[in-house]
Amino acid sequence: MDxxxxxxxxxxxxxxxxxxxxxxxxxxxxxxxxxxxxAQLNRLRHEFDDPLLIPAQRGMTPTAKALELLxxxxxxxxxxxxxxxxxxxxxxAKAKLTVAIACTDYLQAAVVKPLILKLRTRAPGVRVALRNxxxxxxxxxxxxxxxxxxxxxxxxxxPGLRTRHLFDEHYVxxxxxxxxxLRDGITVREFAQLEHVIVSxxxxxxxxxxxxxxxxLGHRRNVVLSAASFLFVPEIVSHSDFVALVPERLVxxxxxxxKLMDCPFPVEGFAVGMVWHERSHGHSGQRWIRExxxxxxxx
DNA sequence: TGTTACCACCCTAAGTACGT
DNA sequence: ACGTACTTAGGGTGGTAACA
Numbered sequence: 580m581d582x583x584x585x586x587x588x589x590x591x592x593x594x595x596x597x598x599x600x601x602x603x604x605x606x607x608x609x610x611x612x613x614x615x616x617x618a619q620l621n622r623l624r625h626e627f628d629d630p631l632l633i634p635a636q637r638g639m640t641p642t643a644k645a646l647e648l649l650x651x652x653x654x655x656x657x658x659x660x661x662x663x664x665x666x667x668x669x670x671x672a673k674a675k676l677t678v679a680i681a682c683t684d685y686l687q688a689a690v691v692k693p694l695i696l697k698l699r700t701r702a703p704g705v706r707v708a709l710r711n712x713x714x715x716x717x718x719x720x721x722x723x724x725x726x727x728x729x730x731x732x733x734x735x736x737x738p739g740l741r742t743r744h745l746f747d748e749h750y751v752x753x754x755x756x757x758x759x760x761l762r763d764g765i766t767v768r769e770f771a772q773l774e775h776v777i778v779s780x781x782x783x784x785x786x787x788x789x790x791x792x793x794x795x796l797g798h799r800r801n802v803v804l805s806a807a808s809f810l811f812v813p814e815i816v817s818h819s820d821f822v823a824l825v826p827e828r829l830v831x832x833x834x835x836x837x838k839l840m841d842c843p844f845p846v847e848g849f850a851v852g853m854v855w856h857e858r859s860h861g862h863s864g865q866r867w868i869r870e871x872x873x874x875x876x877x878x
Numbered sequence: 879t880g881t882t883a884c885c886a887c888c889c890t891a892a893g894t895a896c897g898t
Numbered sequence: 899a900c901g902t903a904c905t906t907a908g909g910g911t912g913g914t915a916a917c918a
Binding site: 601 | 887888
């Protein structure tokens with residue numbers, strides 16, 4: 580390979596091809612036609628003296644040499660992107676930027692909602708694309724650039740991603756405003772006798788760590804609804820005699836419509852943080868967004 | 879089970895735009 | 899004028915679904 584002749588743009592194409600493993604999709608991502616990317620792939624094959632990607636049943640399969648290239652190539656390109664982005668000042672008032680954020684609906688309400696309101700006044704050209712948090716796909720989504728930032732428990736982040744702690748969350752017990760059995764000083768027994776709503780995002784199960792804590796105290800609660808959405812819980816609770824343990828920031832601004840109480844026994848909370856990929860670490864706009872989120876949760 | 883139609887994907891060929 | 903890299907057009911291959 581002659582580095583004096585090598586078109587470095589080809590390396591961006593190679594990185595995209597190796598991530599997508601599909602010439603058509605890579606072409607779409609690169610804003611080129613499929614034949615143009617096919618031609619670039621041929622030049623890359625010539626430069627590296629290797630097929631790099633072999634046609635498969637669906638898309639292309641990378642050769643061993645191509646797989647060997649992916650990590651160092653990605654690191655090198657991320658360094659270049661970071662170096663360029665660091666020297667480009669981010670003017671929030673004028674910048675055009677779309678940031679893709681993945682999180683649960685609880686964090687959409689607790690973090691993204693105030694972020695959006697802040698952006699409208701401070702950075703009107705910045706748009707947010709919300710994505711569902713898919714832990715199995717997160718690493719690949721971030722590598723592809725489909726997700727820029729995830730809001731989640733930092734301990735659950737895939738290895739290799741950057742994390743920053745935002746806040747520690749705790750649970751509160753909620754019921755409708757005039758719930759006849761909710762009063763300060765509720766006992767564990769009374770708690771267990773209520774009809775509970777829980778959130779189970781994955782399997783729709785009816786057991787959470789709270790049930791283990793209750794069992795240790797010799798009690799068992801009656802879970803009548805396993806919800807797939809946090810936001811649905813205050814809604815159903817305010818129209819029934821059901822109760823629920825929910826993250827405090829989910830209902831902080833609904834105190835007028837709900838009865839909020841401390842849980843009658845200790846329930847472990849959880850940490851919330853930001854997770855992002857090395858590729859967006861040095862990007863001045865992405866950094867501005869991350870700092871904006873930090874200042875929001877600290878406020 | 880074999881045939882057919884359709885779709886996804888990649889390739890080559892030919893024409894075009896642009897810089898030197 | 900020439901070289902490079904793009905686009906559109908069109909063809910080949912292989913998988914899948916519908917149907918007799």
